[in-house]
Amino acid sequence: MASEEPRTATSTTVSEPAAPAAPAPEPPTAPGAAATRAWTTWTTRLLVLGIVLAALNLRPAITSLGALLEEVRDGLGMSGSVAGLLTSVPPLCFAVFGFTAPRLARRFGPGAVVCVGMAALTAGLLLRPYAGGTAGFLAATALALMGIAVSNVLMPVIVKRFFPDRVGSMTGLYSMALACGTSIAAATTVPLTDALGGDWQPGLAVWAALAAVAVLPWLPFLRPRATGPAPAAAGQPRQPSAAAGVGTRGEQPALRITRSRTAWALAVFFGLQATAAYITMGWMAQIFRDAGVSAGTAGLLLAVTMAMGIPLAFVIPRVATRLPRQGPIVLVLGLCGLAGYAGLYFAPAGGAWAWALLLGVSNCAFPLALTMVGMRARTGPGVVQLSAFAQSTGYLISIPGPLLVGVLYQHSGGWGLPIALMAALMVPQMLVGVLAGRDRTVEEEAAR
Template sequence: MASEETRTLRSTTVSNSAARDAREPVPAQSGQPSTRAWTAWTTRLLVLGIVLAALNLRPAITSLGALLEEVRDGLGMSGSVAGLLTSVPPLCFAVFGVTAPRLARRFGPGAVVCAGMVAITAGLLIRPFAGGTAGFLAATALALMGIAVSNVLMPVIVKRWFPDRVGSMTGVYSMALAFGTSIAAAATVPVTNALGGHWQPGLAVWAALGAAAVLPWIPFVRDRGASSAADAPATASAEDASTGTDRPAEQPVLRITRSRTAWALAVFFGLQATAAYITMGWMAQIFRDAGVAAGTAGLLLAVTMVMGVPLAFVIPRVATRLPNQGPIVLVLGVCGLAGYAGLYFAPAGGAWAWALLLGVSNCAFPLALTMVGMRARTGAGVAQLSAFAQSTGYLISIPGPLLVGVLYQHSGGWGLPIALMSALMVPQMVVGVLAGRNRTVEEEAAR
């Protein structure tokens, strides 16, 4: 009888601990003077770190888009080289993003994200003053390397630390990312003018935001207990988590390439990334060539990006409540097609409407991140799926911005590039519907 009472008490204690740990991050080290206070402080610091990191994941790209014409003139770039420059982000995301899970297992995700923020800061500070196109590209690649590893690890961190709030935390992260994207697009030209009209300080100023993002991650640098985020099941018990015990040996090896859902999600991610980087790299130039002033063109790009602030919070929450995310994919795709049609027929006349529609369409990114968290059951599955979908997707997206630059230079207008953007939206909708089906990669890989 006594042993039965002991077992009951132990079961109740573990259940209550698991419920508490689903709401608060598990402390990385034992022996803290006050676990409850420590975990509450860690929760706030971790959320702050996620938000600041997300704010830094796009200004390196959109600030350049707002000043692309000035950078081209200053460095003597042709249209094709500028197209290559707009293809550098997905290339770096594909090459460096695939290393993120391995780095997280070795050093811990907090240390990797912290290093990523340092790389972003250094790259943004160096690139305007590197001298020449080659130095500019190299410094840009350094910043994008930091963005790449952080891109991949954010869904992993959310799944590991907030398993019962994947939708809401993905929304917070995506909303911050969209806000950082839009504020860089809107403020870069005015800031440049305020700093004397030279594009170099106008680009370098965004390094300050990266430096601020380093600080919240410093306490997590030595947090090796969280390194299990890439390996441990998201449903691990509180007892396992609090003692740092993982059971990777009990988990079968996940052959991610056997999953049709993983491939559909990777292609969907790649096509939405193609549309996003074409938009960030070229949309301001489309408006400027249509007669819109440079400041207004940057503001239009900012409107496109800022649409993601509210929608990036709403869409993941809606998506997690639906068994199938296909209808959301279709709505976003139709908005994109309507926006491209407007850019083709009346780029200046309906500029604000097209900016809004393309902003809605670009919210395929937070939807893709949400589906990464929903299409895998375990932390290991999310890590593999995130790395596979993002790395493969960014490889797919590399030719898009470059091809737009080549078509623009050789055709002398935006008709062919916009036709290409519209054509790519159709397969994006098809694979998005396939990726949105209610199934997991573990189930498909096992079959």
Template structure:
């Protein structure tokens, strides 16, 4: 945490972020600034509030497309005539889309601005969720799902970037708020989808389509920010004060103000115009450890979201109760997703948190294997605690890089690589369930994957940055 605080005082990217009211005095120091120009910073307070609302609404929409389907997977399979293998493929589509489309997010953000990309992402989610129940056939359902998941993918990658850029001094608390809203949206969709379906006549199609309304509402706070290509530019005085420009900072300036060249500051000063060496993220062991950790926790999360309700239903639990159990698993992330990032930013090593979460996962899987219905509520809670590895991974993305450009690059690398790693997991669970006729082998697979997750999570939690490792 001490390192993070010292970084804030020396990193030019973070001085560009309009986190708080001090933006106005910064503008006043700009040579040639008039009273009218200074007044332009007044809307920045409103913009910051809009960003907070936008982050919360966007986070609420990043999982209902998945957990609403998990709650009605049996009905969707029957309605579309899916086999277990095809259903497994369906549960593997989210990480596949996140890997393929997530890598595009930094480039899109540089060209159009992060706010515009997230706004388009929310619109894509809404359109995909509205179309997929009525697309007709498995292929149409998968294509519409991919459209929604494309919007989720780019928003997933850009959320840590937006938090780092707009709230550089509150990375832990804002990541916690974002993760808490994400967990709330996840659990609400899991718990409410079956009752909503019943209230809408018992047909699974409107029960899935209703979640498009939440996504379309999330478009609204981002619309006024679409033209904002980034936070307030650094003043010439701020640029001159920085005597130790960080590696990759020129590209960070380009990300803050798409439309300028990667080696040119908005201020036009020679110091900012010198391009910095590109960050070779693949040279960092920490980046690889974080990517594998992200991939293994995503594997566990998507297996849980896609299959856990069905595991309980096959154990004799009713559909409504199974949806509630999945919601309990997801809702555990609401308080913990706010607490864990704040605790993580105060620790020099996040490995102990990784171990605690991993042990909870092993205990939950053991209970799911030996007594799936008898202790179902306890297993749901334990697996919910274990799934909080996701906000921890997001927090470590912000902590393992010194600059805004580094965070963007690490976020894209860790999430895209991680989601690629997670693709086979949900598909393999479906195949193992169909071939073995039970859930013993799939649960054994989930338990086995938790061990390497704990190992690489410990390595990713060490106190170092990817810039330092890549420069060696």
């Protein structure tokens, strides 16, 4: 990426040209250069704000539903199997719509796609509680998740393209904001529902307000050619527009990404950690409630699990970028997950807070996976392809997990078999994570 750094906006400031030895009249191009510097500073700050606000909205649609799943099931007349299908909708939508994100980004620009994605999320969250019946609820949920899906794929792309020398810190900031939004939704959905009259419908719809705020920073990027920077001074490279498309003419041809073992390992790792995450977000509150924990406390326990990602999501990517191999981090996270599942199996209520903490640490495999997406590709186009492939394939892999948990729960009458399944899936997650963490790039493997 060294060759791309001169033409990429990588920080909130731009180096000033060296001062002349003696006072001299300003060259004709100086106003243009100053405009470029001002535009770049403003755009970079707006881009960081947009990344943070978008990340805050990437999980409340899911964790707010997990906190009220019992009420939603009763209100819509869902069986355990249908509820399991509902918890499988997020990875299905992420897989299907995630494949379209790179093509949309090349045509309209990543900023424009994220902006429309946040608008779709707002509409879906507002409509789904009042759509009427299970089918309408699922359709509106799919609309919201479509917006999340394209943003999921494009966030690592935006970070790699515009912050190539800050991949670890920017991925950490994005992941930390994502974990913060996840935990806030889990902790406050039940109290908000009570404050709004006790009905689950406004308790879910209220999260549309947060999504609407996230639309605003991306509005300037809807028209990339209209918001480009002023021409650069003579001899200085032109700064790229943050709204510009990911792909441009003259870029390297598409990689044969499926020839890369690292890409496959990363996709499977992404899929298995997503399976664990969506089972946790969709079912963990119910596990605690069935063990005798109150609804409010169960929501707080889920919030604690999600909140563990706030500090760790910032620390783990920074540590990961300093290591040639990320396998040791994968193993530590996996062992925490196994310990948490063992606790849920043997004493779900007795050690509830400890199990919530351990599973929260384990769920930080997500920011690690995002960081490895940026590290396992050498070029910007490579990151686009790897992000789309790993996330879309990974989410496809994760679809059966939450559904299978719902089926096992309904037919076994307890949580023993579902928890055993979760623990068993942690073992292959650790194995493929070690493979994905090896020091190599997909470009090297695809070229062989």
